[in-house]
Amino acid sequence: MCTRWDVKHKLSVAINTHDVAGVLACYSPDAVYVSPSGIAEGHDQIAWHYEQIFGGFPDFHATAWNELEQLDNPAITEWTYTGTHTGPILLPDGREIPGTGRRITVRATCAAHIEGGKIVTHREYFDQLELYSQLGFGLTGVDPAPI
Template sequence: MATFWDLKHWLADAINNHDIPGILCCYSPGAVYVTPSGVAEGHDQIAWMYEQFFRAFPDFHATAWFELGDCDNPAVTEWTYTGTHKGPFLLPDGREIEGTDRHITLRATCSTFVRDSRIVTHREYFDQLELYSQLGFGLTKIEHG
């Protein structure tokens, strides 16, 4: 039987290969994927979330640099995400940022909860301001009504 860490490593390989079917094999059918930009429930929504990121960053790559070794469930990993912004990037409010050709390097972490050899909840965290700043955007003044 596969360990939590085996599953996490298979997921990382599928992500780095941009292999949507391989990614979905790691998730239970009713899994929940929580990201800074939203929550996806089930295979269709999870696939859509990954597709949006791969469309925006076709060379996206995740490099694990720390795994919490004395913890099985959740499996906790710290990552460095890299990629070049080539395609439209969907913002949480529905707007899209067209490709900027800017390279990103983000620090991220995630917690992966496993049941019956499949991911049931995957919580991913990264600093959206760090991402937007690297894409050439920053904070804007909020107008009060």
């Protein structure tokens, strides 16, 4: 029988080898993945999400540096994500950012609820401003509130 941490470790290996089929093997068919980039439901949308990451950052790598092993469920991990932005990435509003050639190092945390050896919900948290600042984008101003 595999433990929740076995599933998380298998997912980590699949992510770091950019193995989308391996990633999907960790998720239940109707899993929900929530991140600052949006919500993905089911294998097709989750695969698309990971393909976007791997396409935008072909050398993307996730390094786990803290696993809250004393928790039963969810399995919570703190990560450092690194990579070089050479391909396009899609913003939540639908715009695309072409590759900038910049390296990123972003801190992240995720909580995965695992049932029956599969991830059923996965919530990913990272600071979008930290990411976009490293890509060379800053705050450009704030639109005034509508009256």
